[in-house]
Amino acid sequence: MASVSRRVLLALLLPVLLLAPRRAAALPAATFPGDKAALAALKSAVAASSVPPYSCLASWDFSRDPCAAFPCGIRCFSPAANASQLRVMAVALDPAGYSGALPAVVLSSLPFLASLSLAGNRFHGALPSGVPLQASLRILDLSGNAFSGAIPASLFTAASGLQELYLSRNGFSGGVPPQLALLGALSRLELQHNGFTGSLPSLAAMRSLYHLDVSGNALSGPLLAAPGLLPPSLLSVVARNNSFSGPLRAAALAALPAVRVMDLTGNAVSGAVPGAALAHPALQQLRLGSNRLDAVEAAPDGGSSSQLVELDLSGNRLTGRLPGCLAAMPRLAAVALDRNRFTGGIPDRYAARVAAQEATDQWVPFARLMLQGNYLCGALPMQLRQLKEGGAVVSLADNCLPRCPHKFFFCQGAPQKDHATCPPKCEASVHRQDTLLRMP
Template identity: 25%
Template structure:
């Protein structure tokens, strides 16, 4: 099929459920479709349909399922959808070019179970009437230009299972509930009158309540002005007692949320499987109650301003597969309790202030790791030999720490970095994945986690030649080892050359001595090799020009001697 949506569809007035997804349609929606008044389901996903939604769609009053995902529709979302479609249960309009605000009339769709408006150009604030959608289980508004505070009524959606608001400009408190243990003041910025309610006076969390529009001068500095206090107050008073027992996926990354993670989040959302609030402005401690989310598969808190230790209670998360706490200000050591997280596939603690030794139980107790990222901390001591038990390890990054001693003999068992046949690289789509990915429909969950959903795609930053390369999914797993910028000494082990599936090897800025291994040409898949700023001596092995995939080679600032090869791959580096 292909071309235009046939206008002759108007003759099929008994038509109820046309499925026209992935048909190569490349026209606008004909207004004659309004004559098919018996339509209940209409699917037009993944075509190239353009133009706007016709206002005549108001006549399709029996519609319950409408999906037009991944097309080129423009204009504002027509009000007829919200006013004339009372039976609508699923509305999927993601990945189009819709503009303007989300109409407040959305609150009239009281039978709605699923709402996906992601990947458009919608702006303005999220209407408070969305809290009227009491049956809503799936809400996805990613990748728009939505702003301001979340309406407090959104937390009335007690049936919500999937909530994703990624990549907008939302701000204000992260979640409902108490935000700190020492919170003693509740300010309600409104024009209330009368006495404070008895339950507030008796609640020791809020011993002092102000109902004025301005805090007394003895409480706040003259230069400070509080905004949106009413929303904050509502969250704390009216919603802290609610439990979102059905919520499994909560994604709020890449916004401007601030404040701290509620200390009781583990009790409020006990069944979360995926919790992602990365790339916000969240401060304070990681609450101990996260350890009560025993079903959690993915915990992503990176790119915030969290501080303090990693809670030992995270060791209770026996189903945890993804733990990304990078780019914060966490301190202390990696807690011993994490050795109970035997299903971990990715552990990213990079760019924090963690110290002491890298624990020896990594590899012995947690053997399923694919990615271990500990760069830019203050770890000291030796590289633990337990890493040799990480048979599935693809990316190992211990750069920019204070590690010392020699590089241990840990590489013979790292089978994911070893292959039997010559590699075939295609890095045009710089992406990485954790398991083989069959064809799938990513509209509903996008990222899949074993035990939650089937697969997981993860973004990994790899540093080579002074640049950061971001890898996501590719057809064969990316492999990388980076021990750069430490205090490692001794020679480079010949055993290291067995890693013939390694894409990147960076041992620069250490105190390594001796010769470059003669068998380094066996690392047939190597594209980036950096041995600079060490004390290596001798000649460059004559077999190195046969490393046909090598794109970047840095041997500077060593004590090497002899001729520089001028053949083979060296002519293109």
């Protein structure tokens, strides 16, 4: 996304705030004993052999006051002007390969904790159960570890103020807990590359959620077969490499009026690509490659109002002629229709878009046009014959184009199909071309 996430800002600010022990020492207060105990429990839960001498955790010496003397990894504040003790508001360990469990006391005994990041380490085991997240917690980043088991539903309550949750690249299993929908303030949810199974619970109540990524799991069931599963606030839905099935319904897309990125690559979505997807008022990237789609409906306005910049329908079961409406989409620059069952010729308007050197008042050029692995036939449009390598990326390999020699860079790769596997109309088209070539 274009905006910088809070955890990136936190990572930038923490070194400035944490590497100033003199300022912390000048405060007339010490770390609250319960907070110090929770930090000590966190360090004790990490195997000493996994703590490099140069690491942040190695510098935690509990003979000194954490808020005053720890050079990194924590951030403290005074909850009131006349407070006698400092409270821990952020814990961010460096990705040094720490191995251990997450003690329940870290989640239960730091009532002012706003951010917890253990990302990029080797923490393992199950997350503590029976311990709800503190209402103060805004960012929880456990990504890139080895946590396993089911996510405890007890972590999530309506009192939570959590805004960003990162659990990607772990070994979590079981279902995605429906209690996630209680997180009314959550804006980013990243669960990718785990072992989650079952269907995705309804997240429609999460009216602040704008980014959802559940890629690389084993989730199944319909995702966009009907409205009501996802919240209308979403800008990005990424669900690559799962087992989601069912059709892609126009009504479900209409219920996501702000969505800009829709990536369902590598699932089992079936039926037609609805014309509403091609004319969506906000959608810019639509990636539906490697599914079971069998048709493309025409855009209701011929494609002229489309906001699409990228369209990937590769590796499906699409038949018929190449969709003419794509050539009318003004912002479309990357088109992948390869590895389908398209027949007929290459539209002249496709050739004009890919051969253009610069944008016109109506459209931008195609920078990428992937048509290989279909049953296209007929003559190559003249504008394609004039293409030079180094410009647009184009592939017509593995089609039914006998007049597509390897001297053209876009014909290189897999050879053209044998005539026996091509549609009969392609054979007739070849004979007509030969007749025209022989005419005086």
